[in-house]
Amino acid sequence: MADFQTISKLNPHVSVDCVIFGFDNNDLKVLLIEQFPSTNSVSDRGSMALPGNLIKEDEDLDDAAKRVLKELTNLSDLYLEQFATFGNPNRLSKPEDRRWLEATREIPEARVITVAYYSLVRLERYSPTPSGFAKNATWVNINEVGNLAFDHNIILEKALSILKKDLHKIPAGFELMPEKFTLSHLQRLYEIILNTELDKRNFRRKIIKSGIIKPLKEKQEGVNHKPARFFRFNKKYQEAPDFI
Amino acid sequence: MADFQTISKLNPHVSVDCVIFGFDNNDLKVLLIEQFPSTNSVSDRGSMALPGNLIKEDEDLDDAAKRVLKELTNLSDLYLEQFATFGNPNRLSKPEDRRWLEATREIPEARVITVAYYSLVRLERYSPTPSGFAKNATWVNINEVGNLAFDHNIILEKALSILKKDLHKIPAGFELMPEKFTLSHLQRLYEIILNTELDKRNFRRKIIKSGIIKPLKEKQEGVNHKPARFFRFNKKYQEAPDFI
Known part of the structure; x- marks a missing residue:
């Protein structure tokens, strides 16, 4: 063949x-x-x-x-x-x-x-x-x-x-996630890649503090629970993720 | 041959x-x-x-x-x-x-x-x-x-x-630096690898805040300037550098 x-x-x-x-x-x-x-x-x-x-x-x-x-x-x-x-x-x-x-x-x-x-x-x-x-x-x-x-x-x-x-270095999410996403979806991705359950509050606090993502004004529509806010990745972080 | x-x-x-x-x-x-x-x-x-x-x-x-x-x-x-x-x-x-x-x-x-x-x-x-x-x-x-x-x-x-x-991820210093070192020596290594001059005060503030290194009680001896403090790498950081 x-x-x-x-x-x-x-x-x-x-x-x-x-x-x-x-x-x-x-x-x-x-x-x-x-x-x-x-x-x-x-x-x-x-x-x-x-x-x-x-x-x-x-x-x-x-x-x-x-x-x-x-x-x-x-x-x-x-x-x-x-x-x-x-x-x-x-x-x-x-x-x-x-x-x-x-x-x-x-x-x-x-x-x-x-x-x-x-x-x-x-x-x-x-x-x-x-x-x-x-x-x-x-x-x-x-x-x-x-x-x-x-x-x-x-x-x-x-x-x-x-x-x-490389999850926090060249965040896999940049490629794997849609343009805008909720924190629940992002947490799901992190949990799968890290193969572990993450505490919801801790994850949210840390990921927001890290500067990797930015909140949008937009929220989910047509869901039968409290609509979640959408986020997007911070392009600046992608270019210069180093701390120095 | x-x-x-x-x-x-x-x-x-x-x-x-x-x-x-x-x-x-x-x-x-x-x-x-x-x-x-x-x-x-x-x-x-x-x-x-x-x-x-x-x-x-x-x-x-x-x-x-x-x-x-x-x-x-x-x-x-x-x-x-x-x-x-x-x-x-x-x-x-x-x-x-x-x-x-x-x-x-x-x-x-x-x-x-x-x-x-x-x-x-x-x-x-x-x-x-x-x-x-x-x-x-x-x-x-x-x-x-x-x-x-x-x-x-x-x-x-x-x-x-x-x-x-990988400088901040698997800090190169773990292998390249002696067991104990001054912040000036570590800054020198970072400057060479990053190929850029770093501001002394900024570098010190950020590297200490990062948790990568730990101060020792020991200081330089027999130098003709104010003796600098020695530091060592934080082994905990080496094992689990991720922020989550």
Whole structure:
């Protein structure tokens, strides 16, 4: 299935993988593909995996990530940030992965070094559709991700840890939240990324004090509870988040 | 000069490069090697470069970085953090680099993808000595780094930008400063990394307010000015720097 004509001859075992996070105001999701089951597969179901594939000759890594994402999920026009490279010599050694590699790769036993990218998007703006060796391309709730192909659970964990680490630095909300939002929605995002419940009053006090967000005059309309105020992110904070 | 017996056959064009920052209470320096001049070189001087080389078969990337650093500079026992991977197809195309590659590599025209690591150390603890293809291994003031081999200036810039970005998050000072230090020394480090002069009173007020450091009872001794108080980093901050 791989395109042997065009993959890199000099670096035939370097790949890119994409971790695309989407938020729908309630759940944090990640974009996964289902690989076509290999012919030797015991089940009819292919493994779920991050969208990823080998790089081509003379293709820059960033370009490879964009191309592969488009080829497998038809998504384009999103900003991909490189975050880590994974090269454990055993990262492809699970039996089900070996079967799939035997069906798709010229040297299935070759160790592959993969450069991983992530992106944060507002889920409603992107509708993936599968192509290439993807049988399916779908948003999966971050809490419902099962065993992924290769070391993709490790790659996903690493991306989540970066999201967590940078939450107050390059606030993930800038990308994941709509232009205007309520504090409840923002708290929900923080709780999911930090994987912990936050005290409502404490969260509100601290996030307002931090200067990351600014209140708008506008409030919710047509809700059957006390309308909540809308906020937006403080663009100044985005540009110069440092305290000195 | 490269060891063709042991470098990776399946990933023969993947390398690691190390950016080692050292601080001596006054200057921020980076560890550079001088490559042995290639036989075709017009000058007697080899290019200055970051310590780096190709990975071996079945060698994890982190292990490769440690090994290469040791082989070229005899430094060991320092923590290397992977920070980015560089794969621009033209990263090795400068004429002087091509000459060196022709003298040392099996396929000198092959594009090499390099995984970069960085480390922060207290300079006085590490005395590099050259070996392998390093003719020299030396600390160079960050402001006096000239044209480096390959894309190593770009790699160094990226490492510096990460140092800057993480300065208040994983304070670089934890690694770069001695156990106890004066506020003047800490300000000097911040000024070098941020590449800007900071107002003394503002810096002191903000850094103390941030909770990153704690004052000690101890003061300087035997100085011919008013003795300054010593500070240390707040270990609690290091573990949980987040504001929520």
